[in-house]
Amino acid sequence: MFSLKGIKQLSAATLLPMAAAIALPAQAAEEVNIYSARQAFLIKPMLKAFTEETGIKANVVFAKKGLIERIENEGQNTNADLFLTPDIGPVYDIVNKGLTQPVKSEVLVKNIPTQYRDPNNEWFGLTTRSRIIYASKERVKEGEIKSYEDLADPKWKGKICTRSGKHTYNLSLISSMIATHGEAEAEKWLQGVKANLARKPQGNDRAQVKAVKEGVCDIALGNSYYFGKMITNAKKPEQIGWAQSVNLIFPNQADRGAHMNISGVVLTKHAKNKENAVKLMEFLASPLAQYMYAQENFEFPVRPGTPKSTLINKYMGEFKADDLSLATVAANRSKASKLVDKVGFDN
Amino acid sequence: MSTPSPTVTETQALKTTGSHLRWLLSTLFIATLVALPVISVFYLAFFPSENIWAHLADTVLPVYISTTLLLLFGVGALSIAIGVSTAWLVTMCRFPGQRIFEWALLLPFAVPAYVIAYIYTDLLEYAGPVQRALRQIFGWQSYQDYWFPDIRTTGGAILMLALVLYPYVYMLARASFLEHSSNIQAASRTLGCSPLQSFLRVSLPMARPGIAVGLSLVSMETMNDFGTVDYFAVKSMSAGIYDTWLNMSNLGGAAQIASLMLVFVVMLITLERIGRARQKQFSGSDRFKDLDRYQLTGWRAGFASTVCLIPFAAGFLVPFCVLSLYAYENFEISWTEEFVGIAINSFMLSVTAALAACMIGLLLAYSKRLSPSRGLLGAVRFANLGYAMPGAVLAIGVIIPLASFDNGLDSLMREHFGISTGLLLSGTVFAIFFAYVVRFLAVPFGSIESSLAKITPTMDMASRSLGHNTLQTLFKVHLPLIRSGILTGALVVFVDCMKELPATLILRPFNFDTLATYVYQYASDEMLEESALGALLIVLVGLLPVILLSRSIAASHQKK
Numbered sequence: 001m002f003s004l005k006g007i008k009q010l011s012a013a014t015l016l017p018m019a020a021a022i023a024l025p026a027q028a029a030e031e032v033n034i035y036s037a038r039q040a041f042l043i044k045p046m047l048k049a050f051t052e053e054t055g056i057k058a059n060v061v062f063a064k065k066g067l068i069e070r071i072e073n074e075g076q077n078t079n080a081d082l083f084l085t086p087d088i089g090p091v092y093d094i095v096n097k098g099l100t101q102p103v104k105s106e107v108l109v110k111n112i113p114t115q116y117r118d119p120n121n122e123w124f125g126l127t128t129r130s131r132i133i134y135a136s137k138e139r140v141k142e143g144e145i146k147s148y149e150d151l152a153d154p155k156w157k158g159k160i161c162t163r164s165g166k167h168t169y170n171l172s173l174i175s176s177m178i179a180t181h182g183e184a185e186a187e188k189w190l191q192g193v194k195a196n197l198a199r200k201p202q203g204n205d206r207a208q209v210k211a212v213k214e215g216v217c218d219i220a221l222g223n224s225y226y227f228g229k230m231i232t233n234a235k236k237p238e239q240i241g242w243a244q245s246v247n248l249i250f251p252n253q254a255d256r257g258a259h260m261n262i263s264g265v266v267l268t269k270h271a272k273n274k275e276n277a278v279k280l281m282e283f284l285a286s287p288l289a290q291y292m293y294a295q296e297n298f299e300f301p302v303r304p305g306t307p308k309s310t311l312i313n314k315y316m317g318e319f320k321a322d323d324l325s326l327a328t329v330a331a332n333r334s335k336a337s338k339l340v341d342k343v344g345f346d347n
Numbered sequence: 348m349s350t351p352s353p354t355v356t357e358t359q360a361l362k363t364t365g366s367h368l369r370w371l372l373s374t375l376f377i378a379t380l381v382a383l384p385v386i387s388v389f390y391l392a393f394f395p396s397e398n399i400w401a402h403l404a405d406t407v408l409p410v411y412i413s414t415t416l417l418l419l420f421g422v423g424a425l426s427i428a429i430g431v432s433t434a435w436l437v438t439m440c441r442f443p444g445q446r447i448f449e450w451a452l453l454l455p456f457a458v459p460a461y462v463i464a465y466i467y468t469d470l471l472e473y474a475g476p477v478q479r480a481l482r483q484i485f486g487w488q489s490y491q492d493y494w495f496p497d498i499r500t501t502g503g504a505i506l507m508l509a510l511v512l513y514p515y516v517y518m519l520a521r522a523s524f525l526e527h528s529s530n531i532q533a534a535s536r537t538l539g540c541s542p543l544q545s546f547l548r549v550s551l552p553m554a555r556p557g558i559a560v561g562l563s564l565v566s567m568e569t570m571n572d573f574g575t576v577d578y579f580a581v582k583s584m585s586a587g588i589y590d591t592w593l594n595m596s597n598l599g600g601a602a603q604i605a606s607l608m609l610v611f612v613v614m615l616i617t618l619e620r621i622g623r624a625r626q627k628q629f630s631g632s633d634r635f636k637d638l639d640r641y642q643l644t645g646w647r648a649g650f651a652s653t654v655c656l657i658p659f660a661a662g663f664l665v666p667f668c669v670l671s672l673y674a675y676e677n678f679e680i681s682w683t684e685e686f687v688g689i690a691i692n693s694f695m696l697s698v699t700a701a702l703a704a705c706m707i708g709l710l711l712a713y714s715k716r717l718s719p720s721r722g723l724l725g726a727v728r729f730a731n732l733g734y735a736m737p738g739a740v741l742a743i744g745v746i747i748p749l750a751s752f753d754n755g756l757d758s759l760m761r762e763h764f765g766i767s768t769g770l771l772l773s774g775t776v777f778a779i780f781f782a783y784v785v786r787f788l789a790v791p792f793g794s795i796e797s798s799l800a801k802i803t804p805t806m807d808m809a810s811r812s813l814g815h816n817t818l819q820t821l822f823k824v825h826l827p828l829i830r831s832g833i834l835t836g837a838l839v840v841f842v843d844c845m846k847e848l849p850a851t852l853i854l855r856p857f858n859f860d861t862l863a864t865y866v867y868q869y870a871s872d873e874m875l876e877e878s879a880l881g882a883l884l885i886v887l888v889g890l891l892p893v894i895l896l897s898r899s900i901a902a903s904h905q906k907k
Contacts, residue, residue: 039871061855061856065592074746075754076754077770235877
């Protein structure tokens with residue numbers, strides 16, 4: 001079984017196709033290359049529409065982490081033209097590392113409100129979402145909880161569910177609390193929320209709503225679009241029941257408004273298909289893609305005047321959004337993360 | 348225990364030929380190449396964006412450390428308990444189902460840890476079928492009416508990890524038991540040992556090197572696991588690594604934690620080696636004689652079957668059935684034409700990486716046998732560290748040398764020939780292949796090394812004195828003897844590659860999926876049902892070689 005010849009043949013048989021694969025990097029005529037920290041299946045419909053409209057092929061690598069480091073090390077030879085993110089955090093990281101370049105585009109400026117793009121045009125928000133309170137219809141009276149600050153009220157002891165404090169969505173919320181109230185107050189608040197938890201933070205946002213339905217807790221924190229995904233979930237009808245068991249509360253409507261976050265896009269510094277990349281950015285901010293984002297993912301379109309999903313309108317209506325700068329939110333994330341450790345939120 | 352035989356150092360007198368030097372140099376070169384990613388991570392550790400330790404020590408470090416130790420101890424103990432007992436039973440005894448269990452006990456290994464974690468959570472949580480049935484039977488109304496163990500705990504994580512990792516110990520313990528001289532076993536019995544005493548005083552100590560290798564693989568897998576502990580909200584060291592890297596934008600700090608973890612692993616392994624440094628055992632020439640198996644009957648046979656059935660059912664049957672059910676229910680949405688291509692990607696990459704890892708493992712282990720000099724030992728040990736590093740961190744370690752090479756070559760070519768070569772290796776399947784070899788080399792190396800260690804150096808001497816050179820000796824004498832060790836290594840690497848996720852995600856080319864990455868994009872959103880077909884395929888494709896190789900390992904002992 002083991003002969004030198006055999007091994008030689010084997011290695012030839014396996015290495016040849018690999019060599020061929022290496023020697024043929026994707027180089028079609030018209031394309032745009034995307035590194036995405038957002039799940040591929042969430043952006044696929046928009047990319048497909050883009051290719052149909054322009055004939056430009058969109059290539060994607062999806063990974064939640066590590067792609068910024070890949071762009072950084074690949075340097076000027078990187079194949080990445082665009083980097084897509086599900087959150088302001090990584091946007092801030094990649095811009096800070098100097099791996100992006102500004103985009104001058106009237107379309108982007110016109111379609112994206114100033115609050116959701118960088119003053120220097122290094123990054124652009126494509127959709128927004130709010131971190132809202134899901135409260136049990138049965139056990140929480142209307143108007144009983146109105147703000148993030150209320151979450152720390154001792155009357156909710158043992159009633160609150162949330163995912164890990166270290167999850168990027170919670171970190172952004174905690175960052176905004178630091179920006180609004182200062183670090184010391186934010187710490188007290190986080191301690192208060194921790195004291196009210198019904199269980200150790202675990203699972204994703206949907207799992208918290210499910211826990212409300214099951215009576216594990218009365219109040220949950222979650223991103224707004226999860227409601228749409230649950231209430232329309234024909235494949236898993238039990239999720240419709242979870243969604244129906246809660247009221248949606250946009251916090252802090254009497255003062256600063258509900259905490260907002262974005263999914264965003266940047267153009268890399270060494271983008272090789274710059275023209276196509278900008279085309280794609282503009283397409284993603286265009287009425288069609290914006291409408292698709294709203295319909296498919298139940299996110300809020302950034303472009304003013306884009307019809308929201310009818311479902312979103314029905315359950316959420318208009319609300320007041322916190323206009324705290326996202327750059328501030330991102331800058332406070334490291335502090336927020338340390339606060340979570342300090343309070344022992346996840347322990 | 349063993350007949351007085353020349354030690355390895357004594358045989359060094361034989362080795363001052365040119366072919367040795369070639370071995371040494373090529374070994375050093377390859378070991379260095381494989382060690383590059385780990386070295387890159389050590390390098391990163393010198394550039395933290397801020398000192399993370401004061402904060403960690405003040406807050407969560409004690410939790411990280413105690414949780415990690417608890418995980419290591421729990422998973423290790425459970426894996427040994429399951430792996431060694433079942434390996435001994437199926438190797439040394441006859442009982443109903445023994446022939447099937449021989450390979451069936453390996454199957455849980457094909458199930459990715461995060462998949463089994465999702466499945467058991469689905470089954471055991473409040474809304475799951477188990478608790479629903481209990482509520483119906485006992486008439487409980489709500490969450491507050493009764494107590495049910497929470498699976499999303501450290502204990503749950505230990506159980507999940509042990510269920511899919513014990514096959515490492517099982518496999519290597521079984522290989523050791525098979526390679527034993529049956530004479531020694533018989534001698535111990537004639538000297539008055541009961542079967543149990545014979546197991547404890549003869550078989551177990553002789554299998555210790557193999558079990559130790561298995562245990563160290565289990566420990567490293569446990570340390571670098573992120574999927575399961577993250578899903579169960581268990582704060583182990585790897586949680587700290589990712590938190591420091593991503594939430595505090597401090598890759599250098601994360602690299603420091605990862606490097607410290609490596610140091611810890613090396614300490615563990617060294618301790619174990621020191622512990623058995625004095626025992627050197629070589630098997631005699633009768634090692635292929637048929638083992639005298641104990642024929643079990645009555646309650647003993649039933650007990651043996653049950654002991655083997657439990658880990659097989661919990662680690663494989665249950666998740667396999669659940670996945671099949673999900674896949675059947677969601678077949679229409681999950682079956683696409685891309686699927687075949689994705690499965691081929693997984694298969695080809697895993698086969699290639701398994702072959703390469705075995706060849707390199709053989710080279711390193713054999714060179715180490717030829718001349719265990721310090722420099723070589725150091726290089727070899729470094730090359731084996733990839734296994735203990737969390738996959739995503741290792742991926743960064745892979746990106747750094749590959750991108751440096753690409754960019755270096757590119758600027759060289761631009762300067763001298765005016766052509767740009769761009770990225771030749773980064774972002775290609777080669778990057779994934781390289782990462783797999785770096786990550787899993789420790790497996791074939793360990794299993795080959797422990798097989799080689801059992802061959803008495805008198806064999807080398809005999810072959811050399813008959814005029815064979817080093818290479819001929821390897822092919823004619825050693826390879827046939829360590830065949831099962833090599834096959835075991837190949838099998839493990841193959842299945843591990845099929846399951847590998849974090850490094851594949853980060854390193855892959857555009858529009859490229861393996862089964863693992865395909866499953867992950869849904870599973871990470873807790874939509875495992877939609878990708879159950881992919882998960883099932885990982886298990887199925889992993890099954891085939893598991894069964895084939897396991898049979899051939901057994902056959903290699905029965906034939907001769």
